[in-house]
Structure formats: structure tokens, C-alpha cells
Amino acid sequence: MSIEKLVEIIKSSDNIVFFGGAGVSTESNIPDFRSSSGLFSQKLNKNFTPEQLVSHTFYSRYPEEFFKFYKDKLVYTEAKPNKAHLALAKLEELGKLNAVVTQNIDGLHQMAGSKNVLELHGSIHRNYCTKCNEFFDLNEMLNLDGTVPYCDKCGGIVKPDVVLYEEGLDNDIISKTVAAISSSDLLIIGGTSLVVYPAASFINYFKGSNIVLIR
Ligand SMILES: [Zn+2]
Numbered sequence: 001m002s003i004e005k006l007v008e009i010i011k012s013s014d015n016i017v018f019f020g021g022a023g024v025s026t027e028s029n030i031p032d033f034r035s036s037s038g039l040f041s042q043k044l045n046k047n048f049t050p051e052q053l054v055s056h057t058f059y060s061r062y063p064e065e066f067f068k069f070y071k072d073k074l075v076y077t078e079a080k081p082n083k084a085h086l087a088l089a090k091l092e093e094l095g096k097l098n099a100v101v102t103q104n105i106d107g108l109h110q111m112a113g114s115k116n117v118l119e120l121h122g123s124i125h126r127n128y129c130t131k132c133n134e135f136f137d138l139n140e141m142l143n144l145d146g147t148v149p150y151c152d153k154c155g156g157i158v159k160p161d162v163v164l165y166e167e168g169l170d171n172d173i174i175s176k177t178v179a180a181i182s183s184s185d186l187l188i189i190g191g192t193s194l195v196v197y198p199a200a201s202f203i204n205y206f207k208g209s210n211i212v213l214i215r
């Protein structure tokens with residue numbers, strides 16, 4: 001499809017939903033963590049894959065290794081929104097776009113000005129103490145002593161509000177995503193492979209006339 005054709009479709013739509021994945025943020029220098037080689041643990045004398053490292057099992061059994069990988073490969077404090085984030089924020093401001101559904105956890109859509117962002121996998125910007133539920137923003141979490149962030153109020157582990165492998169998605173976000181996609185007239189999918197769960201399953205709810213896939 002030509003850019004002109006895409007612009008034409010966008011102009012004729014007034015309830016756009018954008019569904020995006022890791023590819024949206026690579027221009028902001030955030031590599032897909034799945035592309036990393038994982039982590040070699042001296043203690044366990046073993047190499048772990050990125051998927052293993054960000055699993056709930058790993059987080060609870062080996063918090064030291066989990067947070068080492070997490071802080072190194074999933075958190076980019078200097079990242080800034082790119083043209084894609086800014087264009088989507090603009091479309092929302094113009095009343096054309098209803099929601100951004102993202103698999104990313106970097107918060108760059110909000111930084112670009114998007115208001116209705118449905119974060120399927122949570123956000124690195126929210127962190128909660130697993131004992132007393134105290135909230136920590138990203139900097140506060142990173143400034144806690146040690147590799148594993150322990151709450152400075154009660155000593156509990158501060159866990160990022162990020163959906164790990166083996167953990168379920170938030171039900172409220174799922175319903176909002178389904179509602180947004182099923183009522184949209186244009187669904188734009190960008191930077192994600194449709195074979196990856198949950199992208200494929202949500203797209204089935206689309207009933208509008210135009211669906212555009214940007215790779
Ligand atoms: Zn606490």
C-alpha cells in the first residue's frame with residue numbers, strides 16, 4: 001500500500017485504534033529484549049534465555065539475576081518518543097484516534113502525549129512493594145540500594161508493574177482493548193508480528209472496514 005493510500009484511509013476514519021509492539025520503539029533505541037543473548041549466571045553456571053529471565057518463576061527464585069537482566073535490558077531511562085509515537089499522539093489530539101494498544105512497557109506513547117494508552121504488558125514506570133504496596137516511580141525504584149530493589153519502608157521486594165511470562169494480563173486492560181478494537185473503523189498494526197500472543201487473538205475482534213499492517 002502507498003503512503004498516499006494510507007493517508008486517505010486515515011482521513012476517512014474517525015475511530016482509529018493502533019496496535020503496536022517492540023518495532024515501534026526500536027527507533028527510540030530500545031531493542032527488543034528478545035533479541036538479546038540472555039544472561040550468564042556465575043552462581044548457577046548457566047546461560048538463560050531472555051524469555052526465561054523475565055518469567056515469574058525466575059523473578060521469584062532468582063531475583064538477583066532477574067533484576068540484573070531487567071535493569072540492563074528492559075529499562076532505558078534516556079529513551080525519547082520517536083516520529084511514530086508523536087504521530088499517534090497527534091491523531092488522538094485531532095480526534096481521529098481512540099486508543100493505542102501496546103505491548104511495550106516503556107511509556108513512550110504517554111511521553112509523546114497520548115492519553116488513552118492500553119498497556120497490555122504494564123509499564124516500567126510503575127513499581128509496587130510486594131509487602132506494603134508502596135508506589136515507586138522508575139527513578140525511585142532504580143535509586144533503591146542493591147540489584148534487587150527492597151522497599152525503604154518495609155524491606156519487601158519492589159516489583160515492576162510489568163506482566164512477566166507465566167503471569168496473566170490485566171482483565172480491565174483486556175476488556176478495554178476488546179471494546180476499543182471492536183468499535184474501531186480502522187485498525188493499524190505496527191511493529192509486531194501477528195503470530196505473537198496476544199496480538200492475534202485481539203485482532204479477531206475487529207469488525208471495521210480497514211486493517212493496515214505496518215512492518
Ligand atoms: Zn514496602
